[in-house]
Amino acid sequence: MMNKYTKQQIAFQKKYGDWAIVTGASEGVGREMALSLAERGLNVVLVARRVELLERLSETIKKEFNVQTMVISADLSEISALKSLVQSTSALNIGLLIANAGYGTSGPLINADLQTELNMLDVNCRALLVLSHHYGKRFSTQKKGGIVLMSSIMAFQGVPNMANYAATKAYVQTLAEGLHIELAPYGVDVHASAPGPINTGFSTRSNLKMGAAAHPKTIASDTLNALGKSTTVRPGFLAKLLEYSLKLLPRWGRVRVMQLVTKGMMSH
Incomplete structure (x- = not known):
């Protein structure tokens, strides 16, 4: 059970405590984010559809890190679930x-x-958008806080065979870039995390077969370490490699390269 913190962890608590909300916390990057935040001394609101996985994670966090948790089972595609999340956390000092x-x-x-x-x-x-709007207002009133929006390496060009997904991540990326400037005067840190391939359940749901892929723990750690220091972080070696590989290509060229990448992941 952790009860001693480093200077960096104490500074993190002061800036972003007492509570953090993590959506998609049942597995993958979200789960690792929750664990990393708990290790830094923050209480964590765990949000996802699968309550049994959240309950297990909650017990692990409370046992290992001696912090509080709140479990919220929610399908975030439903506006009623978003309203319920906002109401359920209204009394918490979310940062x-x-x-x-x-x-x-x-x-x-x-x-x-x-x-x-x-x-x-x-x-x-x-x-x-709904959550960024609501908690962005709360944080600006508090004069401190942070928002992490999960973008993707696919956000920076069109991606054949994943066209709609890439378009959603382009929205996330540009929203984060705008909010980074808008909320900075209020002491609120906003950044986008744009990873490459990750070894998570994402590939199963999207019917893709990943080759090289980063571990979710690396993505979570790199993302949180960069909060307050950059507009966009590309966590993990693969994201940086893909960035440098595509950087000198014109946009149409990047689209063609991503076509080959997705074709390879769909070859099975």
Whole structure:
């Protein structure tokens, strides 16, 4: 059980405590974010659809880090769930929002189920906007706080066979860049985290087979360490490698490269 903190952890608590909200906390990057925040001494609101996974994570956090947790089972594609989340956390001293919930699909858009694509738009964009708007207001009143929006390496160009997903991440990226400037005068840190391939359940849901992929713990650690220091962080070695590989190409060239990348991930 952790009860001693480093100077860096104490500074993090002072800036972003007492409570952090992590959406999509049941697995992958969201789960690692929650664990890392608890290790830094923050109480954590765990939000996802699968309550049994959240309950298990909650017990682990309370046992290992001696902090508080709140478990909220919610489908963030539903506006009622967003309102419930806001109401449930109204009495907590929230200082940090990690908007991690999201998913992707793969294949030609014209062959996709439209309702699934619209649902993805609601989770990846609308929910993130609602939460950023609400907690951004709260943090600006407090004169401190932070917002992390999960972007992607796919946010910086169109991506054939993942066109709608990449478009949702482009929205996330540009929203983070704008809010970074808007909220800075209020002492609120906003940044986008734009990882490359990650070894999570995302690939299963989007029907992709990843080759090299970063570990979620690396993504979480690099993202939180960069909070307050940059507009966009590209966590993990793969994200940086892809950035430098694509940097000198014109936008149309990056689109073609990403077409080859997604084709390889869909080859199975």
